[in-house]
Amino acid sequence: MPGVIAAFRELDAAVDAIEALKKEKLGEITVYTPTPRHEIEHAIDAGPSPVRRFTLFGGLFGATCGYWIAVWISDYWPLVVGGKPIASWVPYTIFGFEVMVLFGALSTVLGLFINSRVPRLTMTVGYDPRFSGGDYGVWVECAPERAAAAESLLRSHGAVEVHGER
Amino acid sequence: MATMAKPLNERDIPRRPNIATADVQLPAVKDYEQVDREITGTLHPTAAWFIGLGVAIFFLVVGAGAWTYQIYSGLGVAGYNPPVMWGVYIITFVFWVGIGHAGTLISAILYLFRAGFRTTIYRCAEAMTVFAVMTAGLFPILHLGRPWKFFWRIPYPNWRYIWPQFKSPLVWDVFAILTYLTVSATFLYVGLIPDIAVLRDREKNPVRRRIFGALSLGWRNSDREWRHFARAYLFLAAFSTPLVLSVHSVVSFDFAMALTPGWHTTIFPPYFVAGAIYSGIGMVFTIIIPLRKWFGLKHYVTINHLDAAAKLCLFTSLVVGCAYMNEWFVAWYSGSEFEKAFFANRIWGQWWWASVILYTCNMVLPLSLFRQSWRRNPTWLFILSFFINLGMWFERFVIVVPSLSHEFEPWQWTGYTPTWVDFAILAGSFGWFSMWFLLFIKQLPVIALTEVKEIIPPKLRRRHDLGIDSSGSHLEFESATPGEFD
Numbered sequence: 001m002p003g004v005i006a007a008f009r010e011l012d013a014a015v016d017a018i019e020a021l022k023k024e025k026l027g028e029i030t031v032y033t034p035t036p037r038h039e040i041e042h043a044i045d046a047g048p049s050p051v052r053r054f055t056l057f058g059g060l061f062g063a064t065c066g067y068w069i070a071v072w073i074s075d076y077w078p079l080v081v082g083g084k085p086i087a088s089w090v091p092y093t094i095f096g097f098e099v100m101v102l103f104g105a106l107s108t109v110l111g112l113f114i115n116s117r118v119p120r121l122t123m124t125v126g127y128d129p130r131f132s133g134g135d136y137g138v139w140v141e142c143a144p145e146r147a148a149a150a151e152s153l154l155r156s157h158g159a160v161e162v163h164g165e166r
Numbered sequence: 167m168a169t170m171a172k173p174l175n176e177r178d179i180p181r182r183p184n185i186a187t188a189d190v191q192l193p194a195v196k197d198y199e200q201v202d203r204e205i206t207g208t209l210h211p212t213a214a215w216f217i218g219l220g221v222a223i224f225f226l227v228v229g230a231g232a233w234t235y236q237i238y239s240g241l242g243v244a245g246y247n248p249p250v251m252w253g254v255y256i257i258t259f260v261f262w263v264g265i266g267h268a269g270t271l272i273s274a275i276l277y278l279f280r281a282g283f284r285t286t287i288y289r290c291a292e293a294m295t296v297f298a299v300m301t302a303g304l305f306p307i308l309h310l311g312r313p314w315k316f317f318w319r320i321p322y323p324n325w326r327y328i329w330p331q332f333k334s335p336l337v338w339d340v341f342a343i344l345t346y347l348t349v350s351a352t353f354l355y356v357g358l359i360p361d362i363a364v365l366r367d368r369e370k371n372p373v374r375r376r377i378f379g380a381l382s383l384g385w386r387n388s389d390r391e392w393r394h395f396a397r398a399y400l401f402l403a404a405f406s407t408p409l410v411l412s413v414h415s416v417v418s419f420d421f422a423m424a425l426t427p428g429w430h431t432t433i434f435p436p437y438f439v440a441g442a443i444y445s446g447i448g449m450v451f452t453i454i455i456p457l458r459k460w461f462g463l464k465h466y467v468t469i470n471h472l473d474a475a476a477k478l479c480l481f482t483s484l485v486v487g488c489a490y491m492n493e494w495f496v497a498w499y500s501g502s503e504f505e506k507a508f509f510a511n512r513i514w515g516q517w518w519w520a521s522v523i524l525y526t527c528n529m530v531l532p533l534s535l536f537r538q539s540w541r542r543n544p545t546w547l548f549i550l551s552f553f554i555n556l557g558m559w560f561e562r563f564v565i566v567v568p569s570l571s572h573e574f575e576p577w578q579w580t581g582y583t584p585t586w587v588d589f590a591i592l593a594g595s596f597g598w599f600s601m602w603f604l605l606f607i608k609q610l611p612v613i614a615l616t617e618v619k620e621i622i623p624p625k626l627r628r629r630h631d632l633g634i635d636s637s638g639s640h641l642e643f644e645s646a647t648p649g650e651f652d
Contacts, residue, residue: 120384
């Protein structure tokens with residue numbers, strides 16, 4: 001999908017441009033920012049991240065696995081000590097906890113990768129190395145006939161460089 | 167009743183106000199470009215770095231040679247003297263696991279508490295954690311007579327149809343340490359991804375650029391990526407926080423689950439965790455104070471950062487000191503003759519010298535940090551850090567050796583003298599740790615680029631008139647206070 005990319009030097013200029021683009025409904029917006037900023041997050045207003053669900057299910061699965069490994073193995077290879085249970089849940093809580101943390105953390109990272117769509121082999125159209133340095137980039141995905149309006153709006157809000165990409 | 171407060175005179179006014187740990191700022195860092203330029207500028211290897219790496223590899227080779235000799239000759243060359251069958255290897259294992267704790271404390275727990283001073287020191291501490299746990303993980307294997315069979319501790323289907331004993335603290339240890347190594351390495355890598363993207367974008371060499379491109383996974387700093395990153399990072403911190411507390415608790419169970427005098431006590435988990443954090447902060451000082459000087463990063467790791475970390479060090483030393491006193495009290499209050507005799511032997515008996523080193527380094531010297539001028543003196547903090555490392559190694563010595571050498575049966579009472587093999591492997595562990603750390607600091611940024619950018623004011627067209635940033639970052643900073651940057 002073609003679109004327009006604009007580079008901003010100042011944070012407030014980028015925020016103003018995002019708000020104006022949303023108001024004009026010119027197209028889907030992607031913002032490149034060297035560091036996460038609440039101002040941009042509020043302007044984009046994308047809603048909560050679904051990564052938390054990966055964390056929850058990974059943690060629950062891990063806790064289940066941790067207990068299950070210890071209980072199943074104790075049952076399979078019982079070490080009988082007089083008066084003591086074969087599978088004792090108290091010490092097995094250590095395995096439940098450790099495996100919960102392990103699976104929960106790894107599934108959180110998996111959630112990050114899936115939702116952020118990384119790893120990616122090629123850079124997205126419009127990305128510029130300076131967006132990891134000090135500048136902010138605003139990419140608007142729009143049809144060619146609306147590109148002129150988008151370019152004009154971005155320049156009027158202080159973009160130092162604007163050009164179309166496809 | 168009203169109190170009669172004496173009015174402050176000129177001399178009573180503190181020389182410098184206390185800086186809240188959450189408000190530590192970087193007044194000499196002006197913009198994002200400066201951050202990238204100065205921190206990535208530390209990545210070029212120098213002659214001193216090559217010399218340091220050579221020394222580290224030399225010690226590693228010495229340690230590896232000693233281990234080879236031990237495998238060839240048997241564990242008898244390691245100074246074990248029955249019933250003292252845990253010696254330098256287990257002491258050093260606990261020591262390195264403890265060192266690994268401060269990294270996660272600084273990167274995860276202080277992140278959740280929004281302690282601002284962590285920002286510029288956490289990357290170093292986190293890398294230190296991963297390498298320290300990698301070092302610690304070697305010692306239980308070194309301690310085995312047949313180290314090639316270490317994987318028998320891991321539950322996997324096998325032709326022998328046997329499985330580990332899940333009620334044994336040694337198996338708990340395997341799970342705890344492996345989980346900790348995996349999660350702390352993951353936490354370090356996830357935090358590095360945006361910084362590696364910065365390196366990728368600034369790199370001119372095509373081969374290195376491709377390597378950084380692969381390691382950064384095609385990260386491009388989009389709002390979508392940052393949104394999920396922030397959430398994932400928060401959850402990783404939330405998982406790491408109880409994990410760090412659990413790992414050293416589990417290590418303490420190796421001792422506390424036994425009936426041996428001096429070990430069988432319920433205060434061990436919090437006592438071990440506080441000691442681990444204390445020793446880890448000591449190692450952070452050992453590493454970060456020379457680094458900030460050699461890399462010219464005194465305006466990133468300021469005296470205020472060191473001051474805040476020193477307060478944490480002081481607090482943990484007080485907790486550890488309280489645990490020591492509690493141990494004496496429990497021994498006295500238990501009414502157990504064995505426990506009382508053991509503690510008497512520990513303090514006035516054959517191991518008095520080790521106890522003196524321990525209590526001096528861990529309880530007495532850190533009290534100097536009550537004085538602000540000492541907390542803000544990097545030279546003293548650096549010297550103190552060596553005493554902390556020494557004291558914490560001896561803490562584990564005092565836990566392991568005196569207990570085993572003075573158990574229930576008087577005919578078993580004995581001594582313990584480490585051999586050259588023990589010391590060579592101990593030196594080798596420092597070589598192994600230093601080698602990884604030195605390689606790390608010249609390949610990847612020692613200070614988190616994107617997190618530092620978060621705490622410095624962004625470029626704005628207007629100042630405050632829209633109120634778009636309520637974080638306080640835009641306030642005019644005072645000019646550099648004398649002594650701020652050393």
